[in-house]
Amino acid sequence: MSIENFIAYNPVRLHFGKGVTDTLGETVRQYGKKVLLVYGKGSVKKYGYYDKVLGQLASAGLSVREYHGIKPNPVVEDVRKAIALGKANKVEVIVALGGGSVIDSAKIISIGIANEVDPWQFMMWQTMPQKAVPLVNVLTLAATGTEMNAAAVLQNPETGKKVGFVHPLLFPKDAFLDPSFTVTVPKDYTAYGIVDLIAHALEAYFGGGEPSVVDRITLSIIRDAMAWALPLLNDLKNEELRANIMLDATLALNGLTSYGKTGGDWGAHALGHELSILYDMPHGATLSIVYPAWLRLQSERLPKRIQQLGEGLFGTSRVETTIKKLEEFFTSIGSPVRLSEAGIDASRKEEILNQMNKNQASGMVHGLNDEDRKRLVEWMV
Amino acid sequence: MSIENFIAYNPVRLHFGKGVTDTLGETVRQYGKKVLLVYGKGSVKKYGYYDKVLGQLASAGLSVREYHGIKPNPVVEDVRKAIALGKANKVEVIVALGGGSVIDSAKIISIGIANEVDPWQFMMWQTMPQKAVPLVNVLTLAATGTEMNAAAVLQNPETGKKVGFVHPLLFPKDAFLDPSFTVTVPKDYTAYGIVDLIAHALEAYFGGGEPSVVDRITLSIIRDAMAWALPLLNDLKNEELRANIMLDATLALNGLTSYGKTGGDWGAHALGHELSILYDMPHGATLSIVYPAWLRLQSERLPKRIQQLGEGLFGTSRVETTIKKLEEFFTSIGSPVRLSEAGIDASRKEEILNQMNKNQASGMVHGLNDEDRKRLVEWMV
Numbered sequence: 071m072s073i074e075n076f077i078a079y080n081p082v083r084l085h086f087g088k089g090v091t092d093t094l095g096e097t098v099r100q101y102g103k104k105v106l107l108v109y110g111k112g113s114v115k116k117y118g119y120y121d122k123v124l125g126q127l128a129s130a131g132l133s134v135r136e137y138h139g140i141k142p143n144p145v146v147e148d149v150r151k152a153i154a155l156g157k158a159n160k161v162e163v164i165v166a167l168g169g170g171s172v173i174d175s176a177k178i179i180s181i182g183i184a185n186e187v188d189p190w191q192f193m194m195w196q197t198m199p200q201k202a203v204p205l206v207n208v209l210t211l212a213a214t215g216t217e218m219n220a221a222a223v224l225q226n227p228e229t230g231k232k233v234g235f236v237h238p239l240l241f242p243k244d245a246f247l248d249p250s251f252t253v254t255v256p257k258d259y260t261a262y263g264i265v266d267l268i269a270h271a272l273e274a275y276f277g278g279g280e281p282s283v284v285d286r287i288t289l290s291i292i293r294d295a296m297a298w299a300l301p302l303l304n305d306l307k308n309e310e311l312r313a314n315i316m317l318d319a320t321l322a323l324n325g326l327t328s329y330g331k332t333g334g335d336w337g338a339h340a341l342g343h344e345l346s347i348l349y350d351m352p353h354g355a356t357l358s359i360v361y362p363a364w365l366r367l368q369s370e371r372l373p374k375r376i377q378q379l380g381e382g383l384f385g386t387s388r389v390e391t392t393i394k395k396l397e398e399f400f401t402s403i404g405s406p407v408r409l410s411e412a413g414i415d416a417s418r419k420e421e422i423l424n425q426m427n428k429n430q431a432s433g434m435v436h437g438l439n440d441e442d443r444k445r446l447v448e449w450m451v
Numbered sequence: 452m453s454i455e456n457f458i459a460y461n462p463v464r465l466h467f468g469k470g471v472t473d474t475l476g477e478t479v480r481q482y483g484k485k486v487l488l489v490y491g492k493g494s495v496k497k498y499g500y501y502d503k504v505l506g507q508l509a510s511a512g513l514s515v516r517e518y519h520g521i522k523p524n525p526v527v528e529d530v531r532k533a534i535a536l537g538k539a540n541k542v543e544v545i546v547a548l549g550g551g552s553v554i555d556s557a558k559i560i561s562i563g564i565a566n567e568v569d570p571w572q573f574m575m576w577q578t579m580p581q582k583a584v585p586l587v588n589v590l591t592l593a594a595t596g597t598e599m600n601a602a603a604v605l606q607n608p609e610t611g612k613k614v615g616f617v618h619p620l621l622f623p624k625d626a627f628l629d630p631s632f633t634v635t636v637p638k639d640y641t642a643y644g645i646v647d648l649i650a651h652a653l654e655a656y657f658g659g660g661e662p663s664v665v666d667r668i669t670l671s672i673i674r675d676a677m678a679w680a681l682p683l684l685n686d687l688k689n690e691e692l693r694a695n696i697m698l699d700a701t702l703a704l705n706g707l708t709s710y711g712k713t714g715g716d717w718g719a720h721a722l723g724h725e726l727s728i729l730y731d732m733p734h735g736a737t738l739s740i741v742y743p744a745w746l747r748l749q750s751e752r753l754p755k756r757i758q759q760l761g762e763g764l765f766g767t768s769r770v771e772t773t774i775k776k777l778e779e780f781f782t783s784i785g786s787p788v789r790l791s792e793a794g795i796d797a798s799r800k801e802e803i804l805n806q807m808n809k810n811q812a813s814g815m816v817h818g819l820n821d822e823d824r825k826r827l828v829e830w831m832v
Contacts, residue, residue: 073694075468080461086711087456283675283699290667313454317711318664326707330467330698 073330074279079238080325082218086247086317088309091122091208094165095130097244101204102162105134106183108152108176109167112138114210117254123167123208135159137179143346143353144171146178146226149189153182156203163204166242169211170266170353174222177240180205193224193235202239208246211255212316213263213354215270215323217245225347231429232343247320249312257303260315261403262354264299267319268292269357271327273339275379276372278332278435288327289382294318296383299403337433338364341446344426345409348418355412358405363449365393367442409451416451423447454711455660460619461706463599467628467698469690472503472589475546476511478625482585483543486515487564489533489557490548493519495591498635504548504589516540518560524727524734525552527559527607530570534563537584544585547623550592551647551734555603558621561586574605574616583620589627592636593697594644594735596651596704598626606728612810613724615717628701630693638684641696642784643735645680648700649673650738652708654720656760657753659713659816669708670763675699677764680784718814719745722827725807726790729799736793739786744830746774748823790832797832804828 085093098105105127114120127134137152156164156179164183166176181199182189191197209217216222220240225232255263271292275285295318302311321327328334341364342356369376369389380392397407406412409422423443432438438446466474479486486508495501508515518533537545537560545564547557562580563570572578590598597603601621606613636644652673656666676699683692702708709715722745723737750757750770761773778788787793790803804824813819819827 072691073468073698075471076465078465078467079463082460084457084459086459087454090456282695283672283702286671286675287668287702290671291664294664294667310453313711314663317454321664321668330694 072280073282074332076328076330078325078329080218080241082242082324083244084218084247084320085244087313088248088250090248091126091246094123094206094208094246095126095132098127098163098165098206099130099132101206101243103132104160104162105132106152106156106159106161106164106179107134107136107167108140108164108172108179109136109138110140110142110169110172113254114167119167119208119210119251123165127165135161140168140172140175142171143225143232143350144175146190146193146224149175149178149182149224152179153189156183161203163206166205166207167210169209170214170216173207173209173216173242174214174224176205176207177216177222177242178224178235181237181239190226193226193233195235199237199239205242206244206246207242208251209316210251211259211263212252212312212319213266215267215319217242217247218320218324230347232347247316249309249316252312252316253307253309255306257306258404259352260303260306261299261405262352263319264295264315264403265354265358265400265405267315267322268295269338269361270323272361273334273336274322274327274331276368276375276436277328277334279330281378282330284327284329284331285378289379291318291322291327292383296399299399303403333434335433335435337431337436337438340431340433341426341443344429344431345422348422348425349412349414351412355406358400358407359409359412359450360446362393362397362407363446365396366449367446368436369393371436419447419451453661454663455713457709457711459706459710461599461622463623463705464625465599465628465701466625468694469629469631471629472507472627475504475587475589475627476507476513479508479544479546479587480511480513482587482624484513485541485543486513487533487537487540487542487545487560488515488517488548489521489545489553489560490517490519491521491523491550491553494635495548500548500589500591500632504546508546516542521549521553521556523552524606524613524731525556527571527574527605530556530559530563530605533560534570537564542584544587547586547588548591550590551595551597554588554590554597554623555595555605557586557588558597558603558623559605559616562618562620571607573618574607574614576616580618580620586623587625587627588623589632590697591632592640592644593633593693593700594647596648596700598623598628599701599705604724611728613728628697630690630697633693633697634688634690636687638687639785640733641684641687642680642786643733644700645676645696645784646735646739646781646786648696648703649676650719650735650742651703653742654715654717655703655708655712657749657756657817658709658715660711662759663711665708665710665712666759670760672699672703672708673764677780680780684784714815716814716816718812718817718819721812721814722807722824725810725812726803729803729806730793730795732793736787739781739788740790740793740831741827743774743778743788744827746777747830748827749817750774752817800828800832
């Protein structure tokens with residue numbers, strides 16, 4: 071029942087609902103006239119989101135430079151190039167159009183333009199930014215929660231690291247969440263997004279601190295996502311179902327679920343990142359494999375917490391039943407729960423373990439050692 | 452399942468936990484050197500909170516003027532006097548030390564000093580403020596949620612009105628919530644605070660819009676408050692129990708519970724305000740009388756919503772059982788559920804009805820007419 075001391079602060083203005091981008095132009099104009107528009111590999115053009123955003127920026131009389139080609143597992147090299155473009159054009163505001171990879175990249179671009187530091191130095195926590203170019207995002211994928219938080223994850227293929235950076239200057243100014251911008255997300259990535267949001271809630275749940283209203287809220291978010299998941303996957307164009315999952319994803323990682331905790335654990339995420347680096351696996355797909363294994367490992371150490379989780383989610387206090395039911399849920403939405411289901415066979419165990427050990431993948435609250443990782447990989451194959 | 456369009460924005464920095472006021476001085480200094488300290492009738496002096504706050508402000512080298520004597524049902528006259536004092540002394544920042552009445556008053560003082568308008572004009576929504584003096588609050592009562600929102604309620608004895616004003620300029624800059632500042636709240640007011648926070652959650656729950664994750668969260672807050680209420684009332688000095696109720700109260704009315712709704716209903720609050728005006732009753736005590744009556748009235752019109760409420764709170768789908776269980780809860784914590792329990796006998800029915808009709812007490816979503824109010828008063832006596 072003890073609530074840990076915390077500071078809650080989230081200045082992002084969230085615009086939620088169908089048609090909210092109708093005010094995008096006037097919103098962006100508050101921050102400047104020279105815009106850097108950042109997006110991914112062009113699906114936003116195919117589905118008309120790009121035209122809508124560009125139309126808004128044009129009608130507000132803004133000049134727009136573009137950086138596109140951000141990869142699904144975003145790499146620092148793109149961020150460096152976008153920073154150079156932004157600096158050369160003295161951009162005053164950034165608009166990120168896309169999912170987590172685009173918005174995360176845009177966050178680091180925003181501090182990269184405003185400070186004379188190589189962006190990987192931020193990611194390595196070697197330098198703190200002093201200022202940031204204002205960032206506005208238009209979300210096209212319900213998953214990471216980055217739209218309303220101050221975190222970003224990037225990968226550096228040269229060093230083989232995928233890492234996160236968190237700083238108040240990374241808060242976007244405005245986030246535009248129109249569920250109709252997500253109806254074109256294919257079934258598999260819709261499912262991975264749901265896994266991701268549930269994993270974020272679980273990371274918060276297994277953070278430091280005792281149960282409080284915050285845990286109740288966290289479990290509410292997971293239950294809600296589980297309730298809407300299958301209906302949505304069977305009706306991908308349904309904007310109302312999209313809206314529910316979109317709101318769940320934002321609430322799962324906008325700070326709320328960590329009030330009064332000492333922070334999330336993030337051990338399962340750290341392990342999942344290693345799988346993404348090795349096999350370029352979608353983030354959500356790594357998490358549905360890692361989390362059941364992680365829960366099996368922790369069932370000896372945190373039986374009471376997992377029992378409470380089972381009671382809150384599935385009405386069971388049996389730990390193994392809880393893990394099985396979670397696996398069943400992931401399977402039901404088409405996300406893998408074993409590496410073999412993702413086409414990675416048991417012969418890769420050594421390679422995976424080496425990668426995880428090399429980067430000492432571990433949690434912030436519940437530490438993992440080499441022996442733990444060996445057991446985890448056995449459960450994952 | 453339809454989530455209404457909404458904008459979520461809450462820039463308040465919430466400092467939560469024992470000892471957080473250790474950074475009060477440096478926090479206030481960011482905003483200016485000339486401080487107006489606003490508080491109530493002196494209990495903050497008796498229990499040492501005043502000394503702690505003054506010590507912090509002094510050690511930060513700030514000059515302090517004081518306005519004290521804010522009443523539990525705050526009146527505009529005090530606000531006018533404080534504005535005059537603030538203007539005469541060119542105060543740059545306001546520190547409010549107290550509960551809802553003090554912080555609500557301080558919010559209107561902050562726009563009153565910054566704009567050349569009689570404060571009652573804001574309360575009547577006749578003039579919008581253009582700026583505000585920065586406001587920092589130190590909370591001493593878990594109840595109203597005002598510490599982290601942009602609303603204020605004031606009473607005008609001359610016109611017999613108790614009304615609310617909401618504006619983004621009313622957001623405090625920082626809110627300091629140290630549960631140890633609330634351990635001296637007596638049993639009855641602790642209970643009224645719990646009623647108030649539950650009533651806020653209910654107003655949100657009965658706002659416009661269909662069930663979503665937000666309703667799940669709202670019910671989580673109510674369940675949490677109900678779970679901690681009796682343990683706290685039997686152990687008033689327990690800071691951990693105080694912390695749980697304090698966080699519940701803040702979350703019940705900081706915007707979260709209205710995401711995706713068209714706004715709360717506030718009909719029960721409007722009715723309660725009339726009882727406060729007539730008999731100077733504590734706000735929470737009016738709500739435990741009004742809400743059961745309001746639910747009885749709405750049981751014909753909103754059976755499904757009340758059924759879902761019962762399922763979420765008490766595991767029953769029977770409407771009358773839900774209302775009875777809510778009454779039992781209020782009774783168990785010592786808050787009245789009938790006017791007679793508050794010493795107001797049935798001979799006052801006419802007087803109450805006239806007052807409620809005169810001000811057309813009604814909800815924003817579920818309107819009330821004279822006939823409704825007649826039935827409501829019958830249920831309240």
